[in-house]
Amino acid sequence: MGSLQLKSIRKAYGSHEVLKGIDLEVKDGEFVIFVGPSGCGKSTLLRTIAGLEDATSGSVQIDGVEVGHVAPAKRGIAMVFQSYALYPHLTVKDNMGLGLKQAGKPKAEIEEKVGKAASMLSLDPYLARRPAELSGGQRQRVAIGRAIVREPKLFLFDEPLSNLDAALRVNTRLEIARLHRSLKATMIYVTHDQVEAMTLADKIVVLNAGQIEQIGSPMDLYNRPANVFVAGFIGSPQMNFIDGARLGDKTAKTIGIRPEHLGLSRESGDWKGKVVHVEHLGADTIVYLESEQVGLITVRLFGEHRYAPDDIVYATPMVGSMHRFGADDRVLA
């Protein structure tokens, strides 16, 4: 079991309020990801759940039990950080089993649990090595293994992949997804990386300046952003925002349209523009164009396209792809 309830969590450092009333329900077995701009309070929230920070007010419950005054080690939580914090003089096996050894568990039990975690993480060949003899990805897997053997109610991950290179990030991401499926454990994960958030999460929590902007499944946030902030934060390249008045819309202050929901033609279309820059990403081509009617917009095309700066082109939004936001930046029904 591992459910979590946060009620009206506030946290201030001096007069600086970093968390401004966070309410959140995490169900047993859920994978929840916190995203948001730098400094919005993601790590502080995670550390508050872990008990490494005390909330200024509000309640943290794990499985329905208030843990505000329970020491971090007694909360049934395991935390995996960006820095692996492994003991350099211990082998992989001893690093993974240390927590159990310190808790006075019998040797046979430690052997069994470490063995099981190692095989889950494909770490069997490395059990006798020391951290210095491992790659960054392997070290992070050991850190995850160390968390698994403790069989926590809640796993907390604070940007666990951010020290890894791109290929390793993908592999380790898949590993974490698989792990979540096989352990059916509750996981809460902080990341800067949109792809991580979109691919791993059952539920994404978008934070901004200490408040929750929206909670939803990845596709909910992508398809139905509740406000301009979430619309602009989720999706890459970023959603285009156009002044409603420029499109003759009298109620919407802002109209959003994702770059992948625009078509491009040299012959005809809704918005005439001039190409200012093109990025060839292999699988996709990103075209930036300046249009008199709608300003600077980004178009994402599937495949390779031979547009070049100064080409005259026409962009056309796909039917039903516009998001309309009112004067308060909230989505209009």
Ligand SMILES: Nc1ncnc2c1ncn2[C@@H]1O[C@H](COP(=O)(O)OP(=O)(O)OP(=O)(O)O)[C@@H](O)[C@H]1O
């Ligand atoms: N110990 C502290 N004392 C004072 N202010 C702090 C302390 N820890 C964090 N802060 C401030 O709280 C705010 C939130 O920090 P936090 O680390 O939670 O943000 P974050 O969303 O995790 O950012 P990042 O994505 O950059 O890691 C920041 O403005 C930070 O400067």
